[in-house]
Amino acid sequence: MTGWTGSGSGGTTTGCLAMFPGQGSQRAGMARHLLDAHAPARGVFARADEILGLPLSRICVSGTAGELARTEITQPAIVTTSLAVWEVLRSAGYRPAAAAGHSLGEFAALVAAGVLSLESALQLVRLRGRLMGEVAREVPGAMAAVLGLAAQEVAAVCDSAQALGLGLVQVANYNEPLQTVVSGHADAVEVAGKAALAAGADQVVTLDVGAPFHCSLMSAVEEEFTEALAAHRFADPVLPVISSVTGGYVTTGEEARRLLRRQLTGPVRWVQVLRTAARHPVDAYTEIGPGRVLSGLARRTLGEVGTRSTGDPRRLAALLGELAPRQRPEPVAS
Template sequence: MIAFVFPGQASQFVGMGRSWAESSNIAAKYMDRANEVLGRDLKRTCFEGPEEDLTDTRNQQPAIYVVSCMAAALLKKEGLEPGFVAGHSVGEYAALYAAGVFDFESGLQLVQARADAMAETAAAHPGTMAAVIRLDRVVIEASCAEIESNGEGILSVAGYNSPDQTVISGTREMIEEAQSVLKDKGAKRVLPLSVSGAFHSALMTEARVQLEEAIEEVDFAPPKIPFVSNNTAKPEADPSAIKVQLAKQLVSPVRWVETMEFLKGEGVEACIEAGPGKVLQGLFAKFNPDWPCESLTDFASIQETAGKYR
């Protein structure tokens, strides 16, 4: 049994999806349809850049969604059917599309609404994020709670990415203090992330409210493939509950380590990173180097991967 896993922000690169679109009419139609739905040339931004346009969260999130949906469609065309789907942060939307919860256009509109809400909220409530390397999660959680209680800002865990990497999120002053405190407590490194806001924290509360309104406008169907939620690291089959979890995700940590543990425990033999980049492949390697996670670099790699696991 295999699983499709879908990447989140930071997986983008200029040129992503181009090989697939030039080699397959199925893939090309996704980009053309995205341009029609959004009313702008997202295809050009993906294929040609410039990079600063692609890294703008208003373009980045829908671009990753579209390319990930392309990947899922091509894998299925090659005869691959996953036993589970899961997505990292915004990757959940492509996972839900692949599971048949909503159509491509509805998912794209939701992702654009999400990106717009997050950008607006980040501008109104500035913050940042940092990756903590090689420090026990319990120490990180307790330290964040203590720093936050003694200060006048927001600080919390935003993501459990791998056994060695935990991401924190909050107001800039809180993050700066956490860098010093966590290094003193034994972190190998605390790396500031180049992000436009404090995502997956309470600073995104206004974005959550806006996203809830957008989600309520879309009909969700029960997943045809088991969908593993970021919030619970367990399958969620109820459409109403999935709606709640998607909005809650903006202010909650991504439980990716637990997601990998769940998939491994269910007997998933390999995962395929259905989307741009190799971020998730790297996280899987840190979790269990003997458990394969295949990344897709070009159209040939899709065919090779399908042949390997079909």
């Protein structure tokens, strides 16, 4: 598959990329507006509570930031919230041309594309969160965002830091041309951050994500997660999906399965995802779920493009208003 054509009825959805956020987008109360006002969202959360045996609805409405910070809770919470928004939009007639997810968000994108069922996605992300949490407890790892330095320079800094023998540090996320995330052993990440500043980076920000994601340290849980992936059905996508692992299209269910395994240890190629989308007739980038991070990444990578986010009542209502059919005036009898 080399591209897409819009499948929506009207400019709101034609050529639109649906973007699903990843870990770090969570916040206390992030689903309150959904459960208060939208029946389709309540249906998704009721199913999630049942599937997981967790009070996920309560946690996403009134849970503390500390509850949400636990990786095994964070991951299903973000995916469920994103899919609740997706269901609200879909029920209102939203029909994007393609979908993509940033790391964890790829599970939500695959549900939207018909590759995974809600049940399979939630079971997998709960396990994924637990396994990643185990790595975090056993390995003193860290992640940091390097701002204002080109990606190839960040990669060179990681190589230099590793050569000092302080541990592993690798590029984990290519988020935008001048924002690259590194991941690995805490000491090596710290040294790489200092070296990045010396090389001209504007800022290095330590991320509070709970584990050293998207680096070789995650290979310790790859086998168990691969076995879990094998136990679930992966259908071929009915909506084009751009993979955050390759930056290219996912063409089959089996390919999606393989890419979710690679995602554990491989970097997120979000810049490539956006550039792949931009080569086609995209007229908007819609962030479906909590937060507005992906909207900002799209603008800073592609320039002045149309973005929409849905993480609060006002922005979600604005998009739903655009999706609502125009009311035609009643004919007047002469």
